[in-house]
Amino acid sequence: MRQIKKRSLRPSPALIVAFVALFAAMGGVGYAAAKLKPASVKTKTIHDGAVTTGKIADGAVTTPKLAPDAVAPNAVYAMNAAKLGGAAPGECQTGWLKVSAVIDTTNLNDAQPDGVVPGFDCASKAADALSIHRDAVGRYTVTVAGIDSGTVVAGISGANPANAVTAASPITNGQAIVKVWNNLDAQFVDGKTVSLLAF
DSSP states (O other): OOOOOOOOOSOOHHHHHHHHHHHHHHHHHHHHHHTOOTTOSOGGGSOTTOSOGGGSOTTSSOGGGSOTTSSOHHHHHHHHHHHTTTOOTTOOOTTSOOEEEEEEOTTOSSSOOEEEOOEEETTOOSTTSEEEEEEETTEEEEEETTOOEEOEEEEEESSOGGGEEEEEOOEETTEEEEEEEETTTOOBOOSOEEEEEEO
16 A cells, blocks of 8 residues: 655755845835835835824924915914904904094084994994994094993094093993093084094
8 A cells, every 4th residue: 555645844944045035125124114215205206195283293394384375265264363362353462453434524513413433343343333422512422332331532623623632431331432522712613524443
């Protein structure tokens, strides 16, 4: 009877050399990737979409490195709001200009005591955000929407500013009192243009 030889399960020398070469090649690629020379990766070697948010370290890309149109408008608004102390656009804070208006009192009289004042109100962009009521000759109440308090500075502008004087009370409960009188005889007078600033 013929005896069957058992085959050896040991790898051949050629197979061992092949495995050693394979592992050396794989290790060499890993070594090369870990040891890139500075500035050796150029723009043309990066595929589109290869650099994702997860691959960018926090703080690695700063605003000066971005093109002017690289940031979406909402992000620009957010950055601007952050520069303004985190306040939303239009929000009033202490020390900011709250109101700016030039008030022409010419058309205010007993028959028509009320009017809308064109100007800037940081708390409201409504067309009637600033309004005026003539209380008496040379005495007016200016109402500012959304602003409860503030320091007011008033001055005369327009024709003959040197002949009149004006004063304004601080804004209290959304209103400021403005008074205008003649410089020569201290009599209250209508028909003057008043510049008004509130902080």
